[in-house]
Amino acid sequence: MLLGVPKEIKTNENRVGLTPTSVREVVEHGHQVIVETQAGANIDFYDDDYRTAGAEIVDDAATVFARADMIVKVKEPQPSETRQLRPDQVLFTFLHLAPDPEQTTGLQESGCTAIAYETVTSDRGGLPLLAPMSEVAGRMAVQAGARCLEKIMGGRGLLLGGVPGVGPAKVTVLGGGVAGNNATRMATGMGADVTVLDKSLPRLAQLDDQYMGRIRTLYSTVESVEQCVLEADLVIGTVLLPGAAAPKLVKREMIKHMKPGAVIVDVSVDQGGCCETTKATTHSDPTYIVDDVVHYCVANMPGAVARTSTIALNNATLPFVVKLANKGVWPALGEDRHLANGLNVCRGQVTYEAAARDLGREYTDPQRFINNGKGPDAEAA
Template sequence: MIIGVPKEIKNNENRVALTPGGVAEFKKHNHTVYVQATAGLGSGFSDEDYVAAGAQILPTIEDVYGIAEMIIKVKEPIASEYNLVKEGQLIFTYFHFASSEELTHAMIERKAICLAYETVEKKDRSLPLLIPMSEVAGRMAPQEGAKYLEKPMKGRGILLGGVPGVKPAEVLVLGGGIVGTQAAKIAAGFGASVTIMDINLSRLRELDNIMPANVKTQMSNHYNIKEAIKTADLIIGAVLIPGAKAPHLITRDMLKDMRPGTVLVDVAVDQGGCIETCKPTTHENPTFIIDDVVHYCVANMPGAVPFTSTLALTNATLPYAVLLANKGWQAACSQNDELRLGLNVVNGEVVYKGVAEAFNLPYTSVNNVLEAYA
């Protein structure tokens, strides 16, 4: 198969979807890999590194899309890329369709095969291609929150861990999954007083057993959230419903209950956000203020630490990408339940229920589509 790796062009996105080591793995299976010039520089990989591993370098993004049967990316195609996508071309990347109706319609119109990292799912309901970036984003969230709590950043002027004789910051984490767990762990390491909320009592029991003494668990419901935000200095949104739009746990009218300079970090923003007032921002302009509350809503947080993020992501994605190249997407998805759940849009049809429901679009069973290709 011919694999193409374009350079990421989303604002301040420095990750790359394939390392030179990944190129060597594809070459071992007799596949051809084209990499756009300078695609890996942001992650520390030169064009020479890719050539040495067996890739061929192409000068433009148009060249890469034009020749590849499978495009491997990190982030979803943006508007300038839509027309580069060919009918029947396999795009393997993070899509987060439920947060963008424009992207969804664009891929439907292009009749691409859209296989989303974030909905590849194991039998135990874990999301193997989302976990690495969830771990990075979760660990970054308190780090970014601590920065924006500083007064020059319009925060409350509070040191996350406090000092002897002065209480630490109060951190509220909404969601006890991968992101929330990592966020709570790092915030606790800073010395903050942390409360983590979830709707799953069994999960709260697990967290209560493994977290340090400065992390408290609490059942997530509207009343508890509304009370907790009154004293929280940093609130981290870490709620995920795979492939679907995140629910709004904090609404616009709840901002009035927060103290001026409170910081919100919505890690779920690339899936619509669990804080109603959060809209996607970039590393270039990461924050905005509503009702004296600082909102940090960068949709590609791990892009700020590309060396770590690229290696963590490609460790997880490469085995699936090689399987797709070896068998073709039809056979691979028919034989592998995890990959089958990654299919979101196939040849103009929405085959993932969460995406169809987000925009009231017709839904076609992925099994029916695969049978048609058999």
């Protein structure tokens, strides 16, 4: 199989789909890789590194899209990229379709087979390709929130951990999953006063045991969310429903009654955000203010630490990339139900139920295309 790695073009996105180490692994399995020139240069993965690993360097993204059997990216394809996708092509990347009807339409019109990192599952019930970026985003959320609490950023003028004689900032973490736990870890380590809300009692018990009384855990209800949001200096939203739009836990009315200069960091922004006032921002213009509350809603937070994020992501995605290349897309999806859960769009149809529901699109069972690993054309052939 010929794999293609274009340079990411989303604003301030410096991650890259495959590292030179990953390219070498793919090549060792007998496949070819083409990489757009300078695709990884901003994080010190240079063209010569890719050549040494066995890749061919090409001059532009158009060549990558025109030649490759499978495109391996990081972020969702931008409109100029979506228009270059082909019906016989596989796209393997983050998609986050539920809040993005324009991208969904573009992928449907392209006819490509689009497999989303964020809905691939595991035997343990997790999301193994989303997890490393959730770890990064959760930890970054606290860094960003601490910075936004500074007066110069519009915040309350608080030091997250306080100092002797001055109490720490109150941090509310909505969601106790991977991102929420990592945010809790960072905020606790910096000395903040942390409360975590979740609807899973077993998860709350795990967090309670893990932090041994250093945090508060609360069952998430409308009332408990409202109370904690209004008391908080920093709210970190990490709520996730796989492949679906994030529930709007923080209502517009709550924002009006938050402390002036309080901060919201919405890690859930890729799935539309868990706050009614959330709108996606970029690293070059990361914040805005609503009712004196600072909002940090960068849609590709891990892109700011792109080298760390790229290596962490590749550690998780590489086995699946190799499997798709070695076996072919349909046999690979047919034998691996967890990878099959990543199939979001195929031949113009939305094949992930939660995304189809939130988008108001018709849902098509992915097994119609997987066909026990034989592919949609097996009978016709």
